[in-house]
Amino acid sequence: MQHEQDRHPALAESQQGPGQDNTEVLCERVRQANADKTPLRIEGGGTKDFYGRRIEGDALSLTEHRGITHYDPVELVVSVRAGTPLAELEAALDAEHQQLSCEPPHFGPTATVGGMIASGLSGPRRPWAGAVRDFVLGTRLITYEGKHLRFGGEVMKNVAGYDLSRLMVGAQGTLGVITEVSLKVLPKPNAIHSLRLELPLDDALQRLAQWGRQPLPITAAAYHDDALHLRLEGGASSVAATREQLGGDDLVSSFWQDLREQRLVFFDKKDSRPLWRLSLPNNTPPLALDGDVLYDWAGAQRWLRSDDEADVLRETVTQAGGHATCFTAGHAEPFTPLSKVVATYHRRLKTQLDPNGIFNPGRLYPEF
Template sequence: MTQPHHEQDAHPVHGERGQDIADRLCDRVRRADAEGTPLKIVGGDTKAFYGRPVEGETLSLADHRGITHYDPVELVVTVRAGTPLAELETALDAEDQRLAFEPPHFGASATVGGTVACGLSGPRRPWAGAVRDFVLGARVISHDGKPLRFGGEVMKNVAGYDLSRLMTGAQGTLGVLTEISFKVLPKPAATRSLRLTMNLESALERLAEWGRQPLPLSAAAWYDGALLLRLEGGNSSVAATAERLGGDALDTDFWRTLREQRLAFFTDDARPLWRLSLPNDMPALALDGQVLYDWGGAQRWLKSDADAETIREAAARAGGHATCFTPHAEGGAESPFTPLSPVLAKYHRQLKAKLDPNGIFNPGRLYEAL
């Protein structure tokens, strides 16, 4: 464990506010593997909609919680997987620090482990990085119930092939995350959000132009006939950029509402929700439905009744892919994620067979064959 340079500056360890049930979890996994019993791994269960349904005995990590180490000087925090995400963010906020990838909660019970397992990031992702970019290390329970540690608490420990990052976005299909170490960042001195009325074509042109300039952008969306921007950085830089770009003031809470999918776009339209990952300068696709542009155009939210094949073919022709966020039982696609190519499917099967030979970890969560 990395020691702080100045012991008096280290944040107190919060393990006493939670509990360590790792031994109990290891025993449960060991028995499941020996018996070939599938396990449905659950934290706060706020992202159960994301992926395919899992049939198995519930393995809850909700009681495995607590901040085990936090050093604001070193910009590192280590947290048990069942720790509520809100609890971690409150601790970081007290030191004027944050998780720069701005993870969505989708509910008050969201946990740190679920955040990493699902690998979802908020509006700041293109400018700050994704979840995996901030994972320094992790503790994982293997299929035979052994506690393993990958990475550490400094960036140099995660050079090259690292299983702690492989677990990010794997949705619990390769092992049970029990503890994660993150790199955290200070909050900016100034934040300001702007609303510039313009059509989509003009918005994409502006974003392409501004993307080549050293502007303090940290979020960009096009919604309801306007380009919406967030500026973060030093006071003078943010003020000068806001004056240069113009527009009207926008409530900075907009970005949290977007991140948590609480805008009317998400709540007032009953059609299935799709996320299109595309080149950010790609013009609008010829798809029926309503679209919200996020991540400067690289992430596009689509509300549409079009069939999965039509949507995925359009995304593929544009150089991207499409993910369905609406469960199949509620009218969404049977397979939420883009089908794997034969080569990728081969590697996924080999990896699953190596790390989970008896297929006990969240079977079928990502793909039916895994």
């Protein structure tokens, strides 16, 4: 039997609470900044300010441009303004037993949807469910000329401008001002259970490689404190059977949220060593780096606390086929330097979409 809101998507939309459309104000600010060649520092909730280089410019806040503009639980589609608190969107989805399957981190109560898109960061479920960009159907964007344009749509088969919408994910606001995004959402699993298996790291990585070739309902896998942590999600019978097959001890489900939000002891800010995020190919063995490591994404994402020199660390990771990002502001250039060819494409893109360099200049790299 359908919910009343399922039968009437407009009703679902009307019950999302107050919103505010500041499009005209934002467009005028951008037009004036472009005319004056004044850099803009695009702001949201501020919870991810550490992620990227420090920038100078006039603040352009999107926190008042908020509200869920459309939500159809039957079609699994939601459209939401960029300044909407991420927690508000998740609460609306939870009421319909739905979720953002990429598990974007908040890093604080003021996190916004725009910050989720701009940073492109995903949580523990990412290798199994997809990244933030995989759920973006369309965006609305203010160009450097102050024009408000729509790219993409609200259904997967509408691909007009689809790649440009995805291009905004992880661009850190350097290509335009995102005002609204349409997202694909998914139902929450019927059953969830988390396990903890005490075993050596090598054994854990070997088992993960084997399990990756089997149809097991694993949606998170991390190695921490000499133990492998797993999350099982899906149908009740599948989760129960896999739990019996793998064994281990029960693990509190809050572990995954604490990992996502970097609330585990490993991430304690009292540790003065820089925090690095290593992205590596699947089944990469442990790297010869000094420091403490927390393995996530079945080993494809690794958090490293280390005093190793940035150049040495990045060279080791690059040789393994990956890249390293510094999550501690001020200790190193946050992102891996671009090759000459890739830098050329970045420069051309920036020149085309932001010729006067007004959008978050230098946020990703000093030359952009």
